[in-house]
Amino acid sequence: MLVDCGEGAQLSxxxxxxxxxxxxxxxxxxxxxxHMLGLPGLLxxxxxxxxxxxxxxxxxxxxxxxxxxxLSVICHGDNLNVEFDVIPAGGGVVYEDKSLTVTAFPLYHxxxxxxxxxxxxxxxxxxxxxxxxxxxxxxSLLPDIKAGADFVKADGTVVPNERLTTAASHVGSxxxxxxxxxxxxxxxxxxxxxVLYHEATYAHDKTQNxxxxxxxxxxxxxxxxxxxxxxxxxIGHYSKRYEDTSILLNDAKEIFPNTIAVNEGDVISLV
Amino acid sequence: MLVDCGEGAQLSxxxxxxxxxxxxxxxxxxxxxxHMLGLPGLLxxxxxxxxxxxxxxxxxxxxxxxxxxxLSVICHGDNLNVEFDVIPAGGGVVYEDKSLTVTAFPLYHxxxxxxxxxxxxxxxxxxxxxxxxxxxxxxSLLPDIKAGADFVKADGTVVPNERLTTAASHVGSxxxxxxxxxxxxxxxxxxxxxVLYHEATYAHDKTQNxxxxxxxxxxxxxxxxxxxxxxxxxIGHYSKRYEDTSILLNDAKEIFPNTIAVNEGDVISLV
Numbered sequence: 001m002l003v004d005c006g007e008g009a010q011l012s013x014x015x016x017x018x019x020x021x022x023x024x025x026x027x028x029x030x031x032x033x034x035h036m037l038g039l040p041g042l043l044x045x046x047x048x049x050x051x052x053x054x055x056x057x058x059x060x061x062x063x064x065x066x067x068x069x070x071l072s073v074i075c076h077g078d079n080l081n082v083e084f085d086v087i088p089a090g091g092g093v094v095y096e097d098k099s100l101t102v103t104a105f106p107l108y109h110x111x112x113x114x115x116x117x118x119x120x121x122x123x124x125x126x127x128x129x130x131x132x133x134x135x136x137x138x139x140s141l142l143p144d145i146k147a148g149a150d151f152v153k154a155d156g157t158v159v160p161n162e163r164l165t166t167a168a169s170h171v172g173s174x175x176x177x178x179x180x181x182x183x184x185x186x187x188x189x190x191x192x193x194x195v196l197y198h199e200a201t202y203a204h205d206k207t208q209n210x211x212x213x214x215x216x217x218x219x220x221x222x223x224x225x226x227x228x229x230x231x232x233x234x235i236g237h238y239s240k241r242y243e244d245t246s247i248l249l250n251d252a253k254e255i256f257p258n259t260i261a262v263n264e265g266d267v268i269s270l271v
Numbered sequence: 272m273l274v275d276c277g278e279g280a281q282l283s284x285x286x287x288x289x290x291x292x293x294x295x296x297x298x299x300x301x302x303x304x305x306h307m308l309g310l311p312g313l314l315x316x317x318x319x320x321x322x323x324x325x326x327x328x329x330x331x332x333x334x335x336x337x338x339x340x341x342l343s344v345i346c347h348g349d350n351l352n353v354e355f356d357v358i359p360a361g362g363g364v365v366y367e368d369k370s371l372t373v374t375a376f377p378l379y380h381x382x383x384x385x386x387x388x389x390x391x392x393x394x395x396x397x398x399x400x401x402x403x404x405x406x407x408x409x410x411s412l413l414p415d416i417k418a419g420a421d422f423v424k425a426d427g428t429v430v431p432n433e434r435l436t437t438a439a440s441h442v443g444s445x446x447x448x449x450x451x452x453x454x455x456x457x458x459x460x461x462x463x464x465x466v467l468y469h470e471a472t473y474a475h476d477k478t479q480n481x482x483x484x485x486x487x488x489x490x491x492x493x494x495x496x497x498x499x500x501x502x503x504x505x506i507g508h509y510s511k512r513y514e515d516t517s518i519l520l521n522d523a524k525e526i527f528p529n530t531i532a533v534n535e536g537d538v539i540s541l542v
Contacts (some may be wrong), residue, residue: 007278007281008279011279031345033315034312036345037308037345040276040308041305041308042302062344066340066341066344070341073333073334073337074303074304074308139349
């Protein structure tokens with residue numbers, strides 16, 4: 001899953017030695033060049049690979065229309081297996097499978113823009129093999145027990161589920177806020193995620209610029225992280241005026257200590 | 272003047288430390304992604320610079336239409352000073368000023384495609400200051416003499432132009448052939464240029480691929496250079512299959528010894 005796709009994204013994938021054939025879903029937050037101009041190139045390169053499946057591009061309707069136009073000019077005749085899934089203007093669930101839900105939610109930029117939150121679904125509890133064996137629980141009952149049911153022995157004794165299972169694995173979550181001015185509604189949308197990526201275009205001296213251009217300061221990004229009660233904040237999308245981004249990291253850390261300033265090519269573990 | 276504009280072109284300009292404000296004309300040979308997908312990003316970046324003038328993009332009509340679409344989505348509201356000058360399907364003069372003519376000519380690719388030849392105009396001869404002074408030639412006559420006129424002294428003696436001037440400076444020329452299969456008509460179009468850039472996608476073992484995909488082998492590029500009687504041949508646009516491009520250079524040199532295999536970032540002097 002790829003989130004946003006700026007110019008040169010296919011080169012970044014190559015540099016990171018990620019296989020093109022692994023890209024199955026692309027989510028585009030808004031239709032500014034630095035978030036989508038890599039899409040035509042990436043999609044036309046993908047058309048030359050045997051993907052064994054369809055690439056889904058989740059994008060606003062206007063973007064889908066534009067991409068179809070571009071691809072019809074640059075790839076006509078090529079074997080392009082792309083589907084555009086339109087993101088509703090107000091956001092909503094854009095992807096769901098048995099273990100994961102991806103939801104788009106409004107951001108507050110100069111143009112229509114959404115963030116994405118990736119939440120793993122609740123997982124089942126783990127069976128205690130020793131108890132299953134000791135109590136000779138029939139295989140047919142195991143799905144219910146994993147789902148939380150108690151076990152009733154032949155003599156009518158009830159063995160509570162907590163003695164049969166251990167806690168389910170942690171349910172991971174990640175949220176991505178590409179371009180947005182400060183708005184507490186964003187904290188509501190990303191409530192409690194493990195890792196929040198939030199843009200931090202400016203330092204504290206440029207709060208006015210942030211409001212004018214629909215961006216956030218590092219302190220505002222940290223304030224969202226604090227309000228949302230996330231575990232880790234990643235900041236990025238720095239204005240070119242900051243050759244040294246430590247001022248941004250310091251601004252954020254004053255409000256939210258567990259902040260990481262990320263740069264192109266970084267690999268961050270979500271668990 | 273920028274010729275073709277693949278994805279990431281703005282990064283290449285930056286890496287080469289070329290000023291964005293110096294770009295005034297962009298020539299696009301055809302509408303394949305690797306020759307034009309850098310255009311939306313470059314143009315939108317240019318819109319953020321004070322260029323003090325218009326950027327002219329010379330491109331086929333379909334490309335102009337597509338670019339206008341893209342820019343209207345990604346740059347609406349921004350101050351974009353771009354004009355699209357449509358290249359006629361069959362080629363022709365696409366740019367002319369007092370010292371230079373740029374002509375588009377047909378190439379032979381899978382889609383409509385043109386090459387470009389840049390030819391400086393004939394220059395005037397250089398006045399010999401010593402003779403002007405010795406003969407006391409009036410200033411009003413100097414333009415005619417630079418253009419080749421003789422000088423007639425008060426006593427009726429004619430001083431031939433060759434004694435009053437020295438030869439004009441060399442008139443430089445450069446031709447660019449982006450993507451094309453072998454065709455002697457190309458040699459005709461680039462006849463006698465100083466420097467010819469010609470694609471060389473394949474080595475001699477893949478002559479069939481070249482024909483199939485509308486490309487040239489290095490030997491075919493060299494044959495065009497030989498037929499056209501150019502001074503220097505630059506080859507590029509190598510297929511990814513050649514990790515070591517010396518096979519392509521060797522193929523070309525067998526036919527046209529003064530060949531240079533170029534790579535991204537190279538700087539080649541045209542004089």
